[in-house]
Amino acid sequence: MSSLNAKNKDAFHELASEKSGSKGPKARLRNCARPMAPGTAVGGCAFDGAKVALQPITDVAHLIHAPLACEGNSWDNRGAASSGPTLWRTSFTTDLTEIDIVMGHSERKLFKAIREIKDGYAPAAIFVYSTCVTAMIGDDIDVVCKRATDEFALPVVPVNAPGFVGSKNLGNKLAGEALLKHVIGTVEPDEPGLCDINILGEFNLSGEFWQVKPLLDKLGVRVRACIPGDARYLQVASAHRSRAAMTVCSTAFVALARKMQERWDIPFFEGSFYGISGTSEALRRIADLLVKKGADPSLLHRTEILVAEEEEKVWKRLEAYRPRLEGKRVLLNTGGVKSWSVVHALMEIGMEIVGTSVKKSTLEDRERVKQTLKEENLVFESMSPRELFSLLLERKADIMLSGGRTQYIALKAKLPWLDINQERHHAYAGYEGMVQLARQIDLAIHNPMWPQVREPAPWEQALVV
Known part of the structure; x- marks a missing residue:
């Protein structure tokens, strides 16, 4: 429990935001979001936040280690869309009963569930989520996941974000910590490029990112990992080789962006793809960061041409409205x-x-x-x-x-x-x-x-x- 408290405080001690970054230590600390008291679940609990933040990784099985009621309807979680696998939409739970808890069978049942998922669905990885009940009875999902990883030669990732530790936003942050600790950096990409980027905090709601990706494709910019929207496990695992990053939902993943910058020197900015000027500004800043990291300077000129063309077309279409x-x-x-x-x-x-x-x-x-x-x-x-x-x-x-x-x-x-x-x-x-x-x-x-x-x-x- 003490380790969870420490992780809770660290998650909200964020110095990476663009406004706070230029301030002194005391001012930055005053301006940080304050974590809610453990047990508070206003707007959703930490478990809910972690699952929301990770579930759109499409080829992963998401296993909830809990009584049945902790798992809800995953089929249309947040309206995120996938261009391929649908495994992420399937609900998996250990379905703990009173007998399992009283008799101490819960960890054994978790290991068995991991094996059944591996044999029946062949996922790219399995994410295991702790919940209030399993955290309170002391189940060590880290140990179970480590044993399953070794025995099945399959990444089994523990996500320690039981609901009672705090808010939904804290769960978002703890999800990022799980990715950083167990996933990102574990796979080397075949062909790293000078125009590879990460998009963090983009959930591809209703396929939104599919309207932005063609613009980046025209510029020759490759999205190595969009986390979590329409992502694949191997894309996330190799995200450490990107040259730059953009955070869309900073509330969820700005800490992940900062730590990736510290560990792998991946510069990032906070932006948005909503609106005409917002989209144009995001494209310009992506190009600028990539050029500073070694991409061909002609990328800046090509970006301006694309922005001018797209803005002209969109304003013509908006004349009717x-x-x-x-x-x-x-x-x-x-x-x-x-x-x-x-x-x-x-x-x-x-x-x-x-x-x-x-x-x-x-x-x-x-x-x-x-x-x-x-x-x-x-x-x-x-x-x-x-x-x-x-x-x-x-x-x-x-x-x-x-x-x-x-x-x-x-x-x-x-x-x-x-x-x-x-x-x-x-x-x-x-x-x-x-x-x-x-x-x-x-x-x-x-x-x-x-x-x-x-x-x-x-x-x-x-x-x-």
Whole structure:
């Protein structure tokens, strides 16, 4: 337990963020996110965070060492998409019972489960997740995984993130620690190149990364590892030979990026593929880092040509939507990188932001929001459903963008709503994603049902007469 506490504190002592990196030690420590007290599971537990962060690695079997209830529905986890294997979508659990726990059979059952998965599914690796129950009874999954690795000649990776140690965000960080300790650097690539990069914290939701990768392919930039979206185990294991990296969801993997920079000299930056200027800036910074690490300087010129071509095409396609969306007022209830990147993307097409949440956002995310909006009162931490409902009406929003949990608040206010979180069915990244985002907002706002919904009900009209 003491080792878990130490790991918990270390995970939140982060010095790699772009804003904090230039400050003194005391200022950096004050600005670090503080871990929640063990036992707190606001917004999800540490186990949930670790599994969410690793499950999109597609050719890996994810084994939950726990009673059955700890494993949920993995089939559509976060809406991440795979271009090949579907093994990651299958649920595996040791399904511990009271008898297993009381009689001390849990570690034996874990080893047996690993063997059954290896024989029945032939995965590239097996990730074993500890949970509250197995951590409290003292199961040593590190030892079991080490024995299974040796006996089966198969990577079996322990992920020590039991739910009670803290928040979902802590679980994200502990997942990165597991990759760094047991996976990254264990395989040497056949053909390392001067234009190899890693993309960290990209989950390929609804296939979003597939709209960005063709742009990198045109530049001759190879994504050695996209962690975790649509990743393969061997790609992650050889990620230490990339020349540069970009972190998309810094809340989850900025610590992993920093430690890879310290260990293997892989420079990184924090960026976003949402919006036109955001995508262009990300491509430019990737090219700049690679050239500084030895790539052909012509990459910078080719990047500018590609950016100019793509921006011209996307602005032409957006001409159909801009007159219909310009001046429309939008409220965002999201967090993380989307708290500023989607705000900037919407402002590019002329929409007015009447508020955005910054829950689960890093300090750097919050600073970017404030710089973009220029008004403090447009930023809020979190709100109760009643407060959110009132805000929609007070600020006369035309649409709300949020996750599925708050959609009914907008519907109760008789306002359009669009899913911007992980459950969405449309990809909004890159230039193509910007067009899709504008299209979906346009469809939602101008749906002919809204004028009808806002009319008095027939029985109410009868009463007025």
